[in-house]
Amino acid sequence: MNIIGYITDIFKGVISLLKGMKVTGSYFFRPWTVVTQKYPENRKKLEMYERMKGEIVMPHNAKNEHKCTGCGICELNCPNGSIEIITFQLVSEDGKKKRAIDKHIYRIGMCTFCGLCVKTCPSKALSFAPNFEHAVFSRERLTKILNKEGSVLEKGVEG
Amino acid sequence: MVEEIQKTIDTEEEYTINMGPQHPSTHGVLRFVVSLKGELVKNVQPHCGYIHRGIEKMCEKITYPQIIHLTDRMDYLSAHINNAAVCLTVENALEIEMPERVKYIRTIIEELSRIASHQLWWCAFGMDLGGLTCFFYGLRDREKILDIFEESTGGRLIQSYNCPGGLMNDIHPNFQQKVKDFIKYFRKVLPEYDQLLTGNVIFQERAKKVGYISKEEAINFGLTGPSGRGSGFACDVRKRAPYHMYGKVDFKEVLYTEGDTLARYKVRIDEMWESMKIIEQLIDNIPAGDYAVKMKPIIKLPEGEYFQRVESARGEFDVFIISDGNKNPYRIKFRSPNLVNLTAINAMSKDHKIADLVAISGSLDLVIPCMDR
Numbered sequence: 001m002n003i004i005g006y007i008t009d010i011f012k013g014v015i016s017l018l019k020g021m022k023v024t025g026s027y028f029f030r031p032w033t034v035v036t037q038k039y040p041e042n043r044k045k046l047e048m049y050e051r052m053k054g055e056i057v058m059p060h061n062a063k064n065e066h067k068c069t070g071c072g073i074c075e076l077n078c079p080n081g082s083i084e085i086i087t088f089q090l091v092s093e094d095g096k097k098k099r100a101i102d103k104h105i106y107r108i109g110m111c112t113f114c115g116l117c118v119k120t121c122p123s124k125a126l127s128f129a130p131n132f133e134h135a136v137f138s139r140e141r142l143t144k145i146l147n148k149e150g151s152v153l154e155k156g157v158e159g
Numbered sequence: 160m161v162e163e164i165q166k167t168i169d170t171e172e173e174y175t176i177n178m179g180p181q182h183p184s185t186h187g188v189l190r191f192v193v194s195l196k197g198e199l200v201k202n203v204q205p206h207c208g209y210i211h212r213g214i215e216k217m218c219e220k221i222t223y224p225q226i227i228h229l230t231d232r233m234d235y236l237s238a239h240i241n242n243a244a245v246c247l248t249v250e251n252a253l254e255i256e257m258p259e260r261v262k263y264i265r266t267i268i269e270e271l272s273r274i275a276s277h278q279l280w281w282c283a284f285g286m287d288l289g290g291l292t293c294f295f296y297g298l299r300d301r302e303k304i305l306d307i308f309e310e311s312t313g314g315r316l317i318q319s320y321n322c323p324g325g326l327m328n329d330i331h332p333n334f335q336q337k338v339k340d341f342i343k344y345f346r347k348v349l350p351e352y353d354q355l356l357t358g359n360v361i362f363q364e365r366a367k368k369v370g371y372i373s374k375e376e377a378i379n380f381g382l383t384g385p386s387g388r389g390s391g392f393a394c395d396v397r398k399r400a401p402y403h404m405y406g407k408v409d410f411k412e413v414l415y416t417e418g419d420t421l422a423r424y425k426v427r428i429d430e431m432w433e434s435m436k437i438i439e440q441l442i443d444n445i446p447a448g449d450y451a452v453k454m455k456p457i458i459k460l461p462e463g464e465y466f467q468r469v470e471s472a473r474g475e476f477d478v479f480i481i482s483d484g485n486k487n488p489y490r491i492k493f494r495s496p497n498l499v500n501l502t503a504i505n506a507m508s509k510d511h512k513i514a515d516l517v518a519i520s521g522s523l524d525l526v527i528p529c530m531d532r
Contacts, residue, residue, distance in 0.1 A: 012360065013360035013361075016358045016359050016360045016363075017359065017360065017361075019354050019358055019359075020292075020354060020355045020356070020358075020359055022354070023351050023354050023355050024292055024355075035299055035302065049306075049309050049310045049313075051309075051310065051311070051312070051313040051328070051331070052309055052313055053313040053314055077224070077225070079221050079225035079228060079229075112228055112232075113228075113313075113314065113317075113319070114225070114227070114228030114319045115313065115319055115327055116224060116225065116228075119322070119327055120456075128313060
């Protein structure tokens with residue numbers, strides 16, 4: 001009796017192994033089910049989802065204008081201090097003083113991509129960009145200035 | 160001399176070895192100090208705290224919307240569920256009723272992340288016990304869920320999709336179709352999991368009657384989630400204290416009474432079927448409406464104590480907030496299911512072989528960052 005049980009156990013075990021190999025074998029003969037991508041080679045064809053939280057950017061229009069008024073709400077809402085805004089007083093032609101941004105500093109090395117700055121910005125000046133290749137050789141390059149050189153506030157955006 | 164020492168080690172005295180902090184089967188930095196007698200485990204002493212970041216203390220300095228992104232970093236495999244737990248606590252404290260749409264979407268994404276978490280657990284558990292194929296197959300299917308997450312929420316592993324008052328943004332127009340496609344695909348693929356691993360004779364030998372824990376002991380240790388339900392302890396918070404849409408959908412609480420590693424494995428496989436059932440009931444009827452309630456720019460909770468239980472992928476996740484009326488909490492406490500489940504490992508692994516310790520700690524599905532916080 002023991003010997004018969006021993007032999008049936010062996011056969012049951014072999015059958016269970018064959019069942020598993022049937023699954024892997026069926027994939028072996030179906031090469032179109034392969035989902036692996038060759039990453040650095042397919043860089044040009046890569047399409048990321050538009051909402052992907054890759055990095056924070058400040059969109060500029062064709063006339064080099066942005067929407068940031070320098071109110072500092074994003075700086076206030078950032079949980080780990082990765083945003084810093086440096087403002088100055090802009091005197092317009094009719095003598096009115098107005099706040100404008102000098103530098104919108106964004107430290108991507110400290111950013112946790114919680115999305116609070118993008119969500120709370122009253123003038124929708126910030127947005128996420130689907131760029132994910134952030135490797136750089138020096139730590140200083142992780143500190144970015146989001147407003148472009150010589151850019152001004154877009155007309156119609158209230159400060 | 161050497162022979163003498165060898166004799167005392169082998170026969171009378173126990174000797175201790177370190178498993179971890181860098182061990183592939185602990186899936187993180189967890190250290191077990193194991194007392195062995197020969198090959199038999201006599202005592203397991205877990206040492207945690209290697210990635211303690213002080214999240215609870217950090218939460219006392221920041222505002223309620225900012226807490227959300229820190230809870231992502233605790234149990235990263237059920238990040239959305241942790242987010243929802245904090246949001247629910249804040250919303251209940253302010254007595255705000257969420258729109259139906261928010262509840263539907265939160266429930267669907269919670270169930271999707273439960274499936275994704277169990278899939279990753281399945282890959283890792285199979286790999287711990289020597290089946291490398293599982294790892295590829297599980298990750299292949301999990302990728303589809305992560306794509307759905309990425310399209311709607313912007314994040315793959317950690318989404319930060321919830322905020323007090325609703326959701327960060329509305330779901331993507333493709334969301335419903337993609338979820339339906341995934342369910343259709345996964346219903347076809349999930350039986351393959353059984354063929355690959357569940358019926359496998361090597362896996363059965365290593366999982367059956369290993370790490371037994373009785374129902375009484377499971378309750379005493381406070382085991383929750385699939386680990387507790389494998390011992391017959393009906394502890395599903397979705398059934399006991401329904402939140403979101405769980406009171407209105409039809410699903411079964413998976414219970415096994417064997418209490419061994421195989422039972423805990425089967426609970427998770429069956430939970431994936433149940434999660435798919437929940438999603439199918441909700442996905443077609445997402446009501447139109449707002450995706451968030453307008454909240455004040457600075458959220459202040461009224462003075463008092465607030466508590467909320469949710470069922471994360473690993474067990475009961477609780478949030479307890481004491482507020483003194485300010486914009487940041489006076490004290491916040493998270494009850495992590497992982498830390499509580501870990502306490503049972505000594506009782507489970509007594510008099511088993513050291514190789515079984517890997518199977519037992521794998522079957523508890525420990526996520527170390529949630530344990531250390």
